[in-house]
Amino acid sequence: MANSRSGDSVIDRLVRVLATFDRDERVLTPTEIARRAELPASTAHRLVGDLTAAGLLERDEEGGYRVGLRLWELATRGSRALGLREAAIPPMERVQARVRQHTQLAVLDGDETLFVERLSHPEAVGNIAQIAGRLPLHASSSGLVLLAFAPADVVERVVAGALPALGPETITDAAALRRKLAEVRRLGYAVAPGSIEAVATGIAVPVREGRDGIAALGVVLPRDAGDPLRVATVLAAGAHEIAEALAAQRSRSMG
Amino acid sequence: MANSRSGDSVIDRLVRVLATFDRDERVLTPTEIARRAELPASTAHRLVGDLTAAGLLERDEEGGYRVGLRLWELATRGSRALGLREAAIPPMERVQARVRQHTQLAVLDGDETLFVERLSHPEAVGNIAQIAGRLPLHASSSGLVLLAFAPADVVERVVAGALPALGPETITDAAALRRKLAEVRRLGYAVAPGSIEAVATGIAVPVREGRDGIAALGVVLPRDAGDPLRVATVLAAGAHEIAEALAAQRSRSMG
Numbered sequence: 354m355a356n357s358r359s360g361d362s363v364i365d366r367l368v369r370v371l372a373t374f375d376r377d378e379r380v381l382t383p384t385e386i387a388r389r390a391e392l393p394a395s396t397a398h399r400l401v402g403d404l405t406a407a408g409l410l411e412r413d414e415e416g417g418y419r420v421g422l423r424l425w426e427l428a429t430r431g432s433r434a435l436g437l438r439e440a441a442i443p444p445m446e447r448v449q450a451r452v453r454q455h456t457q458l459a460v461l462d463g464d465e466t467l468f469v470e471r472l473s474h475p476e477a478v479g480n481i482a483q484i485a486g487r488l489p490l491h492a493s494s495s496g497l498v499l500l501a502f503a504p505a506d507v508v509e510r511v512v513a514g515a516l517p518a519l520g521p522e523t524i525t526d527a528a529a530l531r532r533k534l535a536e537v538r539r540l541g542y543a544v545a546p547g548s549i550e551a552v553a554t555g556i557a558v559p560v561r562e563g564r565d566g567i568a569a570l571g572v573v574l575p576r577d578a579g580d581p582l583r584v585a586t587v588l589a590a591g592a593h594e595i596a597e598a599l600a601a602q603r604s605r606s607m608g
Numbered sequence: 609m610a611n612s613r614s615g616d617s618v619i620d621r622l623v624r625v626l627a628t629f630d631r632d633e634r635v636l637t638p639t640e641i642a643r644r645a646e647l648p649a650s651t652a653h654r655l656v657g658d659l660t661a662a663g664l665l666e667r668d669e670e671g672g673y674r675v676g677l678r679l680w681e682l683a684t685r686g687s688r689a690l691g692l693r694e695a696a697i698p699p700m701e702r703v704q705a706r707v708r709q710h711t712q713l714a715v716l717d718g719d720e721t722l723f724v725e726r727l728s729h730p731e732a733v734g735n736i737a738q739i740a741g742r743l744p745l746h747a748s749s750s751g752l753v754l755l756a757f758a759p760a761d762v763v764e765r766v767v768a769g770a771l772p773a774l775g776p777e778t779i780t781d782a783a784a785l786r787r788k789l790a791e792v793r794r795l796g797y798a799v800a801p802g803s804i805e806a807v808a809t810g811i812a813v814p815v816r817e818g819r820d821g822i823a824a825l826g827v828v829l830p831r832d833a834g835d836p837l838r839v840a841t842v843l844a845a846g847a848h849e850i851a852e853a854l855a856a857q858r859s860r861s862m863g
Binding site for chain 2: 363364365367368371372374375376378379403404408409419421423424425427428429431432433434435436439442446460462463467469484486487
């Protein structure tokens with residue numbers, strides 16, 4: 354059994370193993386993990402054993418493995434996602450009570466939109482955004498808001514990069530994206546009809562801390578549902594409540 | 609710089625580093641991490657660097673480190689905590705609208721109560737349970753429910769182990785704990801007044817899957833608040849909804 358030559362390569366492999374699991378593949382065999390992580394079977398088996406011993410993976414009755422609650426606990430307890438979602442859940446519930454479709458909260462992470470919370474009505478319109486899921490920044494109203502209030506270097510990287518079409522009306526042209534971002538800054542909200550699903554419209558507003566945007570609060574509605582400005586007003590009130598709750602958290606933690 | 613001799617020791621150290629962070633200490637310096645993880649400074653610094661490079665830790669502007677969103681994402685996406693909380697949030701909101709104090713969901717993990725979700729009213733009574741926080745099984749109404757419906761070996765280990773007093777009325781006697789568990793099985797709910805805080809009462813019911821208890825749905829109320837049976841009835845309706853939502857998730861994932 355070969356030893357790892359340095360700690361960082363173990364961490365890289367650990368990330369590759371953990372990244373093989375997702376919402377649709379919550380239980381995997383060691384062989385599936387090895388294939389999806391592109392690791393030799395012996396390496397994957399050994400790492401799965403070590404991760405299971407540490408509680409980071411759990412073995413089920415049929416011999417499959419899943420992400421362990423211990424890992425979720427370690428990752429959640431100190432995470433800014435936890436503080437953010439605690440501040441956001443009550444305002445999101447108030448927004449959701451009005452829109453009764455999808456209400457979601459996203460942050461900018463690694464030049465992508467990372468969704469940290471979502472409330473969904475059981476009969477809501479289709480929405481591919483998922484908790485702990487990612488989307489490209491240009492492809493949703495939440496991402497457009499995050500990008501509009503992001504540092505200039507992030508904007509330049511995204512505008513210069515690939516702008517794949519995720520739906521019939523995704524903005525895929527750099528100049529059109531710049532114009533859209535200027536519009537979002539001017540209006541204070543983003544509307545993205547058909548950016549992902551032809552039948553749905555995303556509307557999002559920034560959660561601001563001073564001049565910075567620290568998150569995007571958004572909804573996904575059926576294409577024909579109501580006046581975007583009216584929805585944006587409901588969202589802006591929610592975003593303001595989230596910002597106030599975050600400020601209260603910070604003053605408590607410093608007190 | 610010494611290389612790690614095998615992957616598992618890197619994972620052990622990684623868990624020790626991640627476990628240094630918690631809700632009250634979300635940002636730590638490498639020196640604080642080394643001290644709290646009981647690791648040599650050079651080892652801790654190197655591991656913090658590797659974890660940061662992999663996105664599992666994040667560096668803030670002042671040179672402190674915090675748990676990275678990438679780790680939260682990997683830990684959440686495939687976790688059974690995610691499916692459980694998605695099934696539980698709408699019923700929990702309905703319970704919370706009735707009790708307007710604390711409504712929480714817990715699972716059994718490693719012979720402890722692990723809280724996976726909590727909704728709290730801003731002016732609610734004191735409650736030490738926290739999301740991704742743990743309590744001993746004998747010390748709260750949620751834990752008593754989990755223990756009452758746990759496998760016999762778990763019950764024997766807990767009853768034979770230390771039963772520390774967390775509050776004025778925590779059950780600390782093995783025979784009294786056995787009687788309490790029998791009562792919980794007979795009534796279908798647990799009431800734990802003063803088990804943690806003298807002024808608060810916990811009330812919890814099992815979320816059942818067949819004959820197994822897979823989670824506990826509970827509330828924490830002021831000591832003088834209402835009839836436990838009436839509250840337990842509200843909780844039982846919520847627990848039934850959660851079990852149905854979980855069954856629907858499973859049939860969707862198999863469909």
